[in-house]
Amino acid sequence: MTYTRTVHETVAALRTIRGQWAELLLAIETPPADVWPPRQLAHTMREADPEQLDVVERAPLVLREHPAPPNLDALDTGRAIERMIFDLADTLAAAVQTRAPGEQRDPRRWEFADPGAADIRRAHGSRAHGLHFACVWVEGRVLDDDTAPEQQLEGSLTAPPFAPLPPHLLHEARRTARVAEGRLLRTLGLDARTTLVPDRACPWCGGELTLHTGPDTEPSVTCSTGEECTAPVPVDERGRRVWGWGALPSLVVALGVDITTAA
Numbered sequence: 001m002t003y004t005r006t007v008h009e010t011v012a013a014l015r016t017i018r019g020q021w022a023e024l025l026l027a028i029e030t031p032p033a034d035v036w037p038p039r040q041l042a043h044t045m046r047e048a049d050p051e052q053l054d055v056v057e058r059a060p061l062v063l064r065e066h067p068a069p070p071n072l073d074a075l076d077t078g079r080a081i082e083r084m085i086f087d088l089a090d091t092l093a094a095a096v097q098t099r100a101p102g103e104q105r106d107p108r109r110w111e112f113a114d115p116g117a118a119d120i121r122r123a124h125g126s127r128a129h130g131l132h133f134a135c136v137w138v139e140g141r142v143l144d145d146d147t148a149p150e151q152q153l154e155g156s157l158t159a160p161p162f163a164p165l166p167p168h169l170l171h172e173a174r175r176t177a178r179v180a181e182g183r184l185l186r187t188l189g190l191d192a193r194t195t196l197v198p199d200r201a202c203p204w205c206g207g208e209l210t211l212h213t214g215p216d217t218e219p220s221v222t223c224s225t226g227e228e229c230t231a232p233v234p235v236d237e238r239g240r241r242v243w244g245w246g247a248l249p250s251l252v253v254a255l256g257v258d259i260t261t262a263a
C-alpha cells in the first residue's frame with residue numbers, strides 16, 4: 001500500500017489517543033482542573049506518580065463500576081472513546097479478517113463480543129484487552145500489516161490473517177480516530193486554545209495573562225502589555241512578553257501558586 005496522507009493522519013490520531021489515555025484515566029479520578037496552572041506543568045512539578053504507570057493496565061471503562069468519580073465529564077469522554085474505537089475495530093474486523101473464528105487460534109485476530117457467553121473473556125471478546133490494544137490493532141489494519149501470504153514451518157504458504165483495508169474503511173477509520181482524538185484533547189484541555197488566566201495579573205506590570213495550549217506544543221503564557229512589561233522573559237513575534245516551557249515554573253512561583261497541590 002502507499003503511505004498516504006489519510007493513513008498518516010489516522011495513525012497519528014490513534015497514537016495521540018494511546019499517548020493521552022493514562023491522562024484521561026487519571027483525570028476521571030481527579031476533580032475538574034482549573035485553567036491555572038496548566039495541566040502539563042502540574043504533572044511535571046508533582047512527584048512522579050507510580051499509579052500513573054500501571055493505570056493503563058486496568059480493565060476497560062465499559063467493564064468497570066464507577067461509584068461517583070470526581071470528574072464525570074472525563075468518564076463520559078472515556079466511555080465514548082472506548083465505544084468509538086471498539087466499534088471501529090468490529091467494523092474493520094468484519095471486513096478484513098479472513099480466517100473464520102476457531103479455525104486457527106491467532107492472537108492477531110479481533111474477537112467479537114458475545115454478550116450471551118457466560119465466560120467473561122468471550123462475553124467481551126477483544127474489548128476486554130482495553131483501548132490501548134484496540135488502537136494498536138486498528139493501526140495494524142490501517143497500515144495493512146499481515147496481509148501477505150505467510151510461510152509455515154514446513155514451507156507451505158497459508159493465507160494471511162487479514163485482507164488490505166478498502167479505501168472507504170480507511171476513511172471511516174480516519175474520521176472515527178480524529179473525532180475520538182478531538183474529544184479526548186478537549187476534555188484534557190490540550191486542544192489548541194487560548195484562555196485568560198483567571199484572577200491573576202502579571203506580577204511585573206499588572207497586565208492580563210493568557211495561557212496558550214495545543215496538542216503538539218508545550219503550554220506558554222503571554223502578558224498583554226507588550227515590551228514595556230518588565231518581566232525577565234523574551235518577547236514573542238507579536239511583541240508580547242512570553243513565558244515558554246522553561247520559564248513557566250518561575251511564573252508559577254511569582255504568582256504564588258502552590259502547584260504541587262493544585263492539580
Ligand SMILES: [Zn+2]
Binds near residue numbers: 202205229231
Ligand atoms: Zn507583564
